[in-house]
Amino acid sequence: MKVAICGALGFVGTRVARDLAAAGHEPLLLDVAPRSPHPLAEVLLRRHEFRRCDLTDPMSTRIALAGAEAVFHAAALGAKVERERPWETAHLNLMGLVNVLEAARRERVARLVFASSAVVYGDRDATAPVAETDPRPAAGTIYAATKAAGEDLVAAYGAQFALHGVSLRFMNVYGYQPAAMLQRELTARVLERVEAGEPPLIFGDGTASFDFVHVDDVARAVCLALASDATGALNVGTGVATSVRELVALVLRETGSALQPEHRPGGGAATTLRADTAAAAAALGFRTAIDLAEGIRRTITEYRAAVEPRAA
Ligand SMILES: NC(=O)c1ccc[n+]([C@@H]2O[C@H](COP(=O)([O-])OP(=O)(O)OC[C@H]3O[C@@H](n4cnc5c(N)ncnc54)[C@H](O)[C@@H]3O)[C@@H](O)[C@H]2O)c1
Numbered sequence: 519m520k521v522a523i524c525g526a527l528g529f530v531g532t533r534v535a536r537d538l539a540a541a542g543h544e545p546l547l548l549d550v551a552p553r554s555p556h557p558l559a560e561v562l563l564r565r566h567e568f569r570r571c572d573l574t575d576p577m578s579t580r581i582a583l584a585g586a587e588a589v590f591h592a593a594a595l596g597a598k599v600e601r602e603r604p605w606e607t608a609h610l611n612l613m614g615l616v617n618v619l620e621a622a623r624r625e626r627v628a629r630l631v632f633a634s635s636a637v638v639y640g641d642r643d644a645t646a647p648v649a650e651t652d653p654r655p656a657a658g659t660i661y662a663a664t665k666a667a668g669e670d671l672v673a674a675y676g677a678q679f680a681l682h683g684v685s686l687r688f689m690n691v692y693g694y695q696p697a698a699m700l701q702r703e704l705t706a707r708v709l710e711r712v713e714a715g716e717p718p719l720i721f722g723d724g725t726a727s728f729d730f731v732h733v734d735d736v737a738r739a740v741c742l743a744l745a746s747d748a749t750g751a752l753n754v755g756t757g758v759a760t761s762v763r764e765l766v767a768l769v770l771r772e773t774g775s776a777l778q779p780e781h782r783p784g785g786g787a788a789t790t791l792r793a794d795t796a797a798a799a800a801a802l803g804f805r806t807a808i809d810l811a812e813g814i815r816r817t818i819t820e821y822r823a824a825v826e827p828r829a830a
Contacts, residue, residue: 521589522583523590524548524592524618527556530633530736530737532554546586547567550573552570556696596701608660611665618630638669638751640657648793694733708766710821718779719782722783723763723785725761728792730760735808759791
């Protein structure tokens with residue numbers, strides 16, 4: 519199957535392209551950037567078809583999607599940049615998606631997977647896991663609003679046209695991300711400081727807890743979703759909440775570092791968020807396979823393989 523990956527050179531897109539190719543599919547790499555700081559992207563660009571396109575442009579999107587049989591839509595601006603670039607965030611996340619849906623409809627693409635996010639659940643501080651059947655609160659950020667609207671657009675295109683889509687609500691995705699990537703997650707930032715011999719920073723008391731899911735598990739969920747006929751929204755997470763403090767302690771332990779974290783003011787709202795994983799298990803047969811300690815070890819291995827050895 520020829521699968522167009524929109525935002526193919528990013529953190530999640532690269533892993534999905536790698537796994538689709540390994541499963542015998544033909545990944546079609548679509549991205550606005552001609553290259554990426556991610557080492558995996560360089561490998562993919564040598565092996566697979568790449569079409570440079572700007573998904574905010576309808577014609578560019580239509581040309582790029584020609585011949586695709588399925589689509590994974592990952593291109594978006596996220597929580598890390600929305601404050602500085604609100605218009606671009608709204609424009610790419612909404613118009614980019616509409617252009618992809620429209621091009622997919624015209625191409626008679628049968629299957630689409632949309633990268634949604636746990637942000638649609640808002641700031642939760644409850645021990646119970648979040649389930650897809652929970653009411654979606656009013657969005658508190660532009661990013662959250664675009665993901666909620668994106669899910670509705672995917673559902674509407676499914677209801678009105680023969681474009682069957684599913685929205686995957688990724689929890690906190692972590693894994694190796696080069697320093698030059700635009701939108702980097704907490705684990706990557708903590709690891710970089712520790713590897714540089716600098717104490718990791720914890721903003722606030724570090725009790726905010728999230729469902730950290732390794733990017734390789736996320737890529738597997740996307741591949742399962744592409745092969746399924748699931749619709750609606752599905753959580754992609756481990757079901758386990760880990761506090762920032764615990765995460766930092768794990769990074770220190772797994773790197774063998776004796777550094778102590780440094781506490782700074784801030785940290786945001788009290789949060790405890792973890793996924794109810796039952797619906798994804800039932801619809802996709804998906805359960806995560808990588809626990810946090812193993813995922814952090816993988817991240818460290820990839821980081822150390824990619825980073826230039828320091829001069830002795
Ligand atoms: N990383 C996470 O923790 C996380 C959590 C929840 C949801 N998500 C969602 O998963 C998706 C993938 O996230 P990611 O971390 O891989 O993001 P990323 O920033 O690493 O990758 C996005 C890619 O989209 C490309 N892109 C940007 N503008 C474009 C345009 N106009 N046309 C074509 N391509 C364009 C970028 O060049 C980049 O390669 C996003 O939709 C994100 O909102 C991510």
